Amino acid sequence: MYAKSMTYGRTQGVPPLLSIPSVQVSVRGPGFLCSLKKSRHSEYFMEVQTEERSEEPRDWRGLRAMLLNLKTKDAEAVAVWLRDAGYVCQTVPAKYSNQGDLLVPKRDVVSPEILRWVSICKDVIAWLMGLDRGYFADAVRIAQKSRANILSPKGQRKFVEEVSAPIQLEVLTLHRFLAGFGSAPALHAFFFWDAEGEASVAVDVSSPMEALAVSVHVDRSFTARRWASCRLCGSRFEQKKSTDLYCSEKCKNNFITTRRRQKISLLRQGDTAWRALPRVKHKRLDRQEWILQWAQRRFLEGKIDTAFAKKTLNEISKRKG
Numbered sequence: 001m002y003a004k005s006m007t008y009g010r011t012q013g014v015p016p017l018l019s020i021p022s023v024q025v026s027v028r029g030p031g032f033l034c035s036l037k038k039s040r041h042s043e044y045f046m047e048v049q050t051e052e053r054s055e056e057p058r059d060w061r062g063l064r065a066m067l068l069n070l071k072t073k074d075a076e077a078v079a080v081w082l083r084d085a086g087y088v089c090q091t092v093p094a095k096y097s098n099q100g101d102l103l104v105p106k107r108d109v110v111s112p113e114i115l116r117w118v119s120i121c122k123d124v125i126a127w128l129m130g131l132d133r134g135y136f137a138d139a140v141r142i143a144q145k146s147r148a149n150i151l152s153p154k155g156q157r158k159f160v161e162e163v164s165a166p167i168q169l170e171v172l173t174l175h176r177f178l179a180g181f182g183s184a185p186a187l188h189a190f191f192f193w194d195a196e197g198e199a200s201v202a203v204d205v206s207s208p209m210e211a212l213a214v215s216v217h218v219d220r221s222f223t224a225r226r227w228a229s230c231r232l233c234g235s236r237f238e239q240k241k242s243t244d245l246y247c248s249e250k251c252k253n254n255f256i257t258t259r260r261r262q263k264i265s266l267l268r269q270g271d272t273a274w275r276a277l278p279r280v281k282h283k284r285l286d287r288q289e290w291i292l293q294w295a296q297r298r299f300l301e302g303k304i305d306t307a308f309a310k311k312t313l314n315e316i317s318k319r320k321g
Contacts, residue, residue: 047207
C-alpha cells in the first residue's frame with residue numbers, strides 16, 4: 001500500500017507509538033517535468049523525468065478534479081491539463097502563416113495514444129473515488145496479492161473478477177493505481193514541523209500521475225471525499241463530506257432558490273384553487289391547512305415547511321387585500 005514506509009519490512013508487528021488524525025499529509029511531486037514514453041506491456045505510458053525544473057507546489061486534488069471533468073477527446077484541453085500537471089508536451093515546428101514571413105506559435109502535440117492514456121487514467125480514478133472505504137481497502141489487498149501474476153492474461157482475469165471492476169477499465173492501469181507505481185509498494189515520506197509548529201507528513205512521488213494515485217489513496221483511506229454528481233447541474237465533483245450535494249456555492253444557492261420559487265408558485269396556485277371552492281366549504285375547512293395539503297401533494301421533491309407556507313400565504317392575502 002502507499003501508506004507503508006520504506007522500513008515496512010523491519011516494522012511489521014511493531015506497535016505504533018501514536019495515531020494522530022490531525023497530522024497534515026501532503027504529496028510532493030517530482031522536482032523535474034516529466035515526458036511520456038509508451039509502455040511495452042499495456043496502453044500505459046512510462047513517465048520519465050526530464051532535466052527541466054518543475055514548479056512546485058501543485059494542487060493535486062484540484063488537478064484530479066480537473067481531470068475527472070476533462071473532455072479527453074479535446075487535444076488542446078488535454079495539453080493544457082498535462083502542462084498544468086507537470087508534463088512536457090512535444091511541439092511541432094513553427095510554420096509560415098499566410099501573412100508574409102510571420103511564424104505561427106508552436107503548438108502542443110497530443111497524440112491519439114496519449115489522449116487514450118489520459119482517458120484510461122481518468123476512468124480508473126473516477127471508479128476508485130466512487131468506492132467506499134472498506135471496498136477500497138479490499139481492492140488494495142487484492143492488488144497486492146496479485147502482483148506476481150498481473151502480467152499474464154489469466155492473472156489479469158482473476159484480478160478483475162476478484163476486485164469486481166467494470167470491464168471497460170484497463171487492467172494494468174487499475175492495478176498500478178491500487179498497488180503502486182514503482183517496483184515496491186512503499187514511498188519515501190518525511191515527518192516534520194512547519195513554521196507554525198504543526199506536525200506534517202510529506203510523501204514524495206516520482207511522477208504527476210503517481211501523485212494523483214497517492215491522493216486517491218489518502219482520500220479513500222482517511223477522508224470522506226468521494227466522487228458524486230451535482231444535484232443541480234449534474235457536473236461531477238468531489239464530496240468533502242457525505243452531505244455535500246452541490247459542486248459549488250452557486251449551484252447550491254440556485255437549487256435552493258429554484259425550489260423555494262416552486263413552493264411559492266404551488267402555494268399561489270393552491271390559494272387560487274381555494275378561492276374557487278364553494279363558500280360553503282370555506283366555513284368547514286381551514287384555509288392555510290387546505291392550501292398546504294394541496295401544494296404538498298404536487299410537490300414531490302420534499303416537504304413544504306408549515307411555517308414557510310403560513311408566512312407565504314399571509315403575504316399572498318395581504319397583497320390581494
